[in-house]
Amino acid sequence: MEVIKVLLVEDELVLAGVLKETLALKGFEVCLAANGLEGFSAFKEFKPDICIVDIMMPKKDGISMVKEIRTVDQQTPLIFLTAKSETQDVIQGFHVGADDYIKKPFSIEELILRMQALLKRSKQSAGSVAMLPGPNTIVSIGQYRFDYNRLELHLDKEIQRLSQREADILKMLTDNLRNITPRKDILLQLWGDDSFFNARNMDVYISRLRKFLSGDEKVQIINVRGKGIKLVI
Known part of the structure; x- marks a missing residue:
C-alpha cells in the first residue's frame, strides 16, 4: 500500500509533535517544518501528497508560503490549520489556493477525515479527463x-x-x-x-x-x- 506523504508546517512545537506522532501512527509519512521558509523548501524536496499549514508563523507566514506553492503547483491539496477564525481570514485562505480551512482548537479525527476526503477528490480529479x-x-x-x-x-x-x-x-x-x-x-x-x-x-x-x-x-x-x-x- 502506498504511503501518503504529509507536509506539516507548524511553529507550535508541542502541537506539531503531537500531530506528527498521531499521523505517523495512522500510517502517514510526515515531514515537519517550523515556518514558511522551511515549508516551501521542504515542499520542493519532499514532494508531499497533501500539506497542512499554519498561518501565523515566523520568517514567512502560511499565506505567503501557499501563494508561493501555487505558483509552481496547482494540484497538491492544502489545508490551513490556524487560530485565525474570522470570515475574512477563511475567504483569504481559499483565495490564495487552500482546499480546506480548519480552525483551532480542532479534532485530530476530523482533520484526518478531511485529509482523506481531499486525497480522494485529488485522485478523482487526476482521472477527470x-x-x-x-x-x-x-x-x-x-x-x-x-x-x-x-x-x-x-x-x-x-x-x-x-x-x-x-x-x-x-x-x-x-x-x-x-x-x-x-x-x-x-x-x-x-x-x-x-x-x-x-x-x-x-x-x-x-x-x-x-x-x-x-x-x-x-x-x-x-x-x-x-x-x-x-x-x-
Missing part, C-alpha cells in the same frame, strides 16, 4: 483558446496554467455554452456533494476563472440567481 468526456477538449472562448487536456488557457502568446478543478469547471461551462449550468450539477460532479462549504470553495475557483478570462471583456461568467452559472461570449 475520463470523468468529463466530450468532443471538444480544445475550444475557443472569445479570444482565448482553452486546452482542457493540457490544463491551459491561451491568449495570444500568453499561457495561463489552470488547476484540474479550474479546468473541470470551465469545461462544464463550455460544454453547456450559453446555457445555465446548475450550481448543484457542478458540485455533485466535481465535489461529490453540494454542501455550503463546497459551494464557497467553488465560488473561489469561479472567481479565479473570471480573473483569468478578464483579457476579453466579451467573455463573462454570470451568476443567475437561483438557477446556476452561465458562460457568455
